[in-house]
Amino acid sequence: MNLTATLVIFRYEMKRFFRTILQSLVSPIISTSLYFVVFGAAIGARMEEIEGTSYGAFIVPGLIMLTVLTQSISNASFGIYFPKFIGTIYEILSAPVSSLEIVIGYVGAAAVKALMIGLIILATSFLFVPLSIAHPVWMLAFLVMTCICFAMFGFIIGILAKNFEQLQLVPLLVVTPLVFLGGSFYSISMLPPVWQTISLFNPVVYLVSGFRWSFFGVADVPIGLSLLAIAAFTALAFGTIWWIFKTGYRIRD
Amino acid sequence: MAAPIVSISNLVKAYAGGFTALDGIDLSIQRGEILALLGPNGAGKTTLISTICGIATPSSGAIRVGGYDVVEDFRDARRMIGLVPQELTLEPFEKVRDTVRFSRGLFGKPRDDAYLDQVLKDLSLWDKRDNKIVTLSGGMKRRVLIAKALSHEPDVLFLDEPTAGVDVELRRDMWRVVEALKAKGTTIILTTHYIEEAEAIADRIAVINKGQIMLVEETAALMDRMGRKEAVIDLAAPLSAIPEALHNYDLSLAGDGCQLIYGYDTSAERTGIRRLLNDLEAAGITMRDLSTRQSSLEEVFVKLVHAEDAA
Ligand SMILES: Nc1ncnc2c1ncn2[C@@H]1O[C@H](COP(=O)(O)OP(=O)(O)OP(=O)(O)O)[C@@H](O)[C@H]1O
Ligand SMILES: [Mg+2]
DSSP states (O other), X not given: OOHHHHHHHHHHHHHHHHHTHHHHHHHHHXXXXXXXXXXXXXXXXXXXXXXXXXXXXXXHHHHHHHHHHHHHHHHHHHHHHHHHHHSTHHHHHHSSOOHHHHHHHHHHHHHHHHHHHHHHHHHHHHHHSOOOOSOHHHHHHHHHHHHHHHHHHHHHHHHHOSSHHHHXXXXXXXXXXXXXXXXXXXXXXXXXHHHHHHHTTOHHHHHHHHHHHHHHSOOXXXXXXXXXHHHHHHHHHHHHHHHHHHHTTTTOO | OXXXXXXXXXXXXXXXXSOEEEEEEEEXXXXXXXXXXXXXXXXXXXXXXXXXXXXXXXXXEEEEETTEETTTTHHHHHHTEEEEOSSOOOOTTSBHHHHHHHHHHHXXXXXXXXXXXXXXXXXXXXXXXXXXXXXXXXXXXXXXXXXXXXXXXXXXXXXXXXXXXXXXXXXXXXXXHHHHHHHTTOEEEEEOSOHHHHHHHOSEEXXXXXXXXXXXXXXXHHHHHHOEXXXXXXXXXXXXXXXGGGTTSOEEEETTTTXXXXXXXXXXXXXOHXXXXXXXXXXXXXXXXXXXXXXXHHHHHHHHHHHHHHO
16 A cells, blocks of 8 residues: 555645635635524524424534535545646556545545534534534534545546536536435425425435434434435445546546 | 566557557667657657556556556556656646655655755755745746656656757756766656757667657667768869769759768768769869768658658
8 A cells, every 4th residue: 555645645635725724614604604694593583493403403414514515525526626637647647556545535635624614614503503412423423424425426526527617517506406405404304295205316315314313313314224325325436436447537548 | 688677568559539649569678778769749759658657558568667567566667667747737836845745755655855855956946945836937847847756766767858948058957867867777768859869868769650669779870870971072163063974973062062962871881982082083173171971860760750651
């Protein structure tokens, strides 16, 4: 194993994050605060409690998920797209590193960044709503797994993207709708039965549900199913990355 | 002869679009030599280097570096290789020193600032060590690429057009570095479009055209074998035309009729110069001076590539 290389890539990616620390942190914190003001305070005041939780608190897990998903995807996709775009990828491709070592470096850094942002938003949430976490260890586990899993998807997008537009399109056109329709701001059980069934095809439902369970002890889908879903997505992402490196698709001529 | 440090056999590289950029390359490179790879634009020089270094995957054939297969044992093979790419591809916002450290780490070597500092000094980059790459000139960026390639102490160094767009002084610097590396036993493969450079520095020259190796030969032997010599005869009085009596010779007029150029082959048994001089005298032409010059590798190269194009 060339762990030095993995570490060097990881550190380089983290450096990029800290170089732009203000943008990296300020924008997610501001947008989350806006959500709290609008949904939590303004609208939430007129909403009944959902499953015994005030609406302001109820949306916290969904908000964190929304940010963590977009952040891990955009960080990881940009991280690998940029060297491809400016050509410095030549060095990674000609170095004695395996695909696994490359992936751990890039995906690891993107996941850590997203995790940090997720935790900061969680901390911010305490300022706005009374919050208690029923299963803190599970909460952290869900957060970490989600970060890793979606950083892998971001990595894939970064490799497949042919231009900057495509790089931004997927998070915008796919991730945001899935998160919004995935029960981030409501319980699936509040939907008409047909939409409940349709929602079950939305992968984000399982993530948000599991994550919310770790806060409040109630879930839309069984917790085991949520874990299974994350495992399946991770396996899917991993398989795709493995295939990309094996065939060199869009990465090695 | 010792086992070659790079051996390529029957290498074919077809790009995804179907274009065959390398069409059956066989090439052995000896440890410690400097090999110049010459060929017109699009000949496949960069593709050949990319395939050896792991940036492109061979379609068929085998490449070994230091005895290691570049696909099967890619770690061992790539550890030996340093690559200076043709394009100036660098992270714009990185500092010179950081990017060189990054390269060393990427190749799995433990941090060694003393060594890297020396590399920066050798390449006259020491003053720029804390500069962001975006602030450097093109020639300086080229040096940074070389420093990155040398950061992990490679045994084999590939330089893809290291002197393209580089001024005379830097070019001389660069050849000094190359000579020093050669003295340390590093094998160097370089491409260049400045043929006189290849002639001056390379132990062997390979000519590639349309994805095929046309020739690989010791530089000196190549010059001898292919070199045409010319005798330049300065005349006392200008001629308006070459006299009838001298039509058997390969002669041309130059310098407004004040010079006769006689071309001859160095590999021929007789140069024919003595006979020509006798015939000149017989024709009543007075000679003031005589000098000879050898045709350059450039002409050899053009001849080779054209012969191929005509075939
Ligand atoms: N990624 C690619 N996909 C398809 N064709 C390619 C690719 N890279 C190079 N080629 C083609 O392969 C041929 C050889 O290109 P290569 O870059 O190896 O030439 P070269 O000898 O280095 O030329 P130059 O002196 O201009 O640098 C060219 O016809 C080029 O268009
Ligand atoms: Mg080239």
